[in-house]
Amino acid sequence: MRVRALRMFALLLALLCLTISVQASSEYNENNPGDLRPNNLRAESAIVISADSGEALFEKNADDLRYPASLTKIMTAMIALVRGNPDDLVTVSQNAVSVPEDSSLIGLKAGEQVPLGELIRATMVISGNDGAVAIAEHIAGSEPAFVSMMNEVARYLGCTHTNFANSHGYHDEYHYSTARDMALIAREAMRYEEFREVAALWRYTLPRTNLSGPRTFTSKDAAFLNSENTETYYPYANGIKTGEHSQAGLCYAGSAYKDGVQLISVVLKSNAAGRWRDTRRLMDYGFSRYVSTSIEQLFRQNPKVVDISSYALDDVNLGRLELSLRKIDPTQDDHLFGLADQADTWKQVYNTRTSISYNRVLEAPIEAGDIVGTMTYMPEDSEDGPIMYELIATRSIARRESAAPSIEEIYIYTANDPNPFPRFSLEFVLIMLLPVLLVIFL
Known part of the structure; x- marks a missing residue:
């Protein structure tokens, strides 16, 4: 009889502890409004x-x-x-x-x-x-x-x-x-x-x-x-x-x-x-479900990197240049808001609504702080038009001494030369005829 009573007491004690545990776990935590029940x-x-x-x-x-x-x-x-x-x-x-x-x-x-x-x-x-x-x-x-x-x-x-x-x-x-x-x-x-x-x-x-x-x-x-x-x-x-x-x-x-x-x-x-x-708890919960970012923040998470030609041979990054971003009109709002579980859509917005153009040939020399181009963001529902950003060089890159012309330089030179073919001269004619003369006389 005594053993049975002890077992009953132990069971009631276990149930009481379980009830207290459930109550404690369901109490509202103001520091964690997202755990609303x-x-x-x-x-x-x-x-x-x-x-x-x-x-x-x-x-x-x-x-x-x-x-x-x-x-x-x-x-x-x-x-x-x-x-x-x-x-x-x-x-x-x-x-x-x-x-x-x-x-x-x-x-x-x-x-x-x-x-x-x-x-x-x-x-x-x-x-x-x-x-x-x-x-x-x-x-x-x-x-x-x-x-x-x-x-x-x-x-x-x-x-x-x-x-x-x-x-x-x-x-x-x-x-x-x-x-x-x-x-x-x-x-x-x-x-x-x-x-x-x-x-x-x-x-x-x-x-x-x-x-x-x-x-x-x-x-x-x-x-x-x-x-x-x-x-x-x-x-x-x-x-x-x-x-x-x-x-x-x-x-x-x-x-x-x-x-x-x-x-x-x-x-x-x-x-x-x-x-x-x-x-208050409903509102705090709702706001906790949302997170925000901006186009600038998305850019900084994965900054644009470009290859600079004609860089000096001692450049440890081999001409790789990371660009920074600066909003031309700081008053324009480029923030994005959404539910935390839908944040992946921001990447799609960034990829489809931004475009980049460069205002110079990407070749050395380049000085830190140089503006090399612009990025344009077209908000979906903005009445103020596009938001523009300057693309800025984050470091200086020296030009290689006696550097061979880059592909871009060759292209520019050829495009600007009205007669890109070699000029005819006595030396040019002799060089061209030399193999023929050797065959004839030998």
Whole structure:
């Protein structure tokens, strides 16, 4: 009996050690953001994607149906900015101010007139449901008509698990989406400069209207966007929208930019602390997947080497000359960004989009620092035209004394001589006739 009890104790101890080991191995390491795991996030659904390609870099239950809450207003604001005139006056209806009392509100009044652009900013910053309805009615004539428009745009963007029932995100059983779909909507919205300007706001003052004085609002996004919030501020963040209600939990669609890389993240059904922490971890993971280089760096990894003719006989490198590179216009950007596992494509870009020409014959003497040619790089999507570099000699090469003419020199001499054949002279004739005379007389 005692032996059996000891065995049971040993088994329980082993299981306890295994549990502790698993927990320790799954803890988040801030010094290694690329080792993110699903259980390191409080959110029940989450995703981070490349804003450029739309590729998902990390996801957790990204296709599970969730309530998006006020992330809905991303779609509302995007449609309004694309289809509306920001200078148009919106007249607030009684229906718009009749949203549920527990909604987040701007505090609009029936009959109040607000320029559309100002209304969009206020609605996004304070997450005003009354503002969302007023926008919807102004753009489409009624909120139901606007909601149909929202669902049509969602389908166009490839959102296969999304259905909007209102313009603001107040809870409705038939108002749902997924982390993946909301990321697609946020990605599309951030393509528009007007939306990016609104998305970056965390404080906004709505100017005086016909019925109200100026009103200043502060967004919950300030936790992530305002540098004064040292515990939650993320230096690369540039928007975009919070959302929350009891069934949705705390949600956030975020955007961040670093070293030429733009990311979009979404967390759904997180908690107060997790909303910001999850977003930071998703962004840090996404940025850790990217590496950057430049055309200059690629050149230095495999510098151009040329053969110099007529080099001195004591040249230990036998005329081999390595060239260095110098950008003619230092302000031009030749950086390349991409996922770490796709870095091989950079070599292809370098090989197919650069060309070299020389401005002199490659022969000695050459002095260190001499410009011997140029390299041209043609970026795929640059509006500034080609990027030019000088090719520079890295060492001096002396000319060989009494050197035989090089092939290049012979070619140049022959090309410049109108009569490259030997001139006829008495000596030339005698030399040519000598063999014949010897045969005749001998």
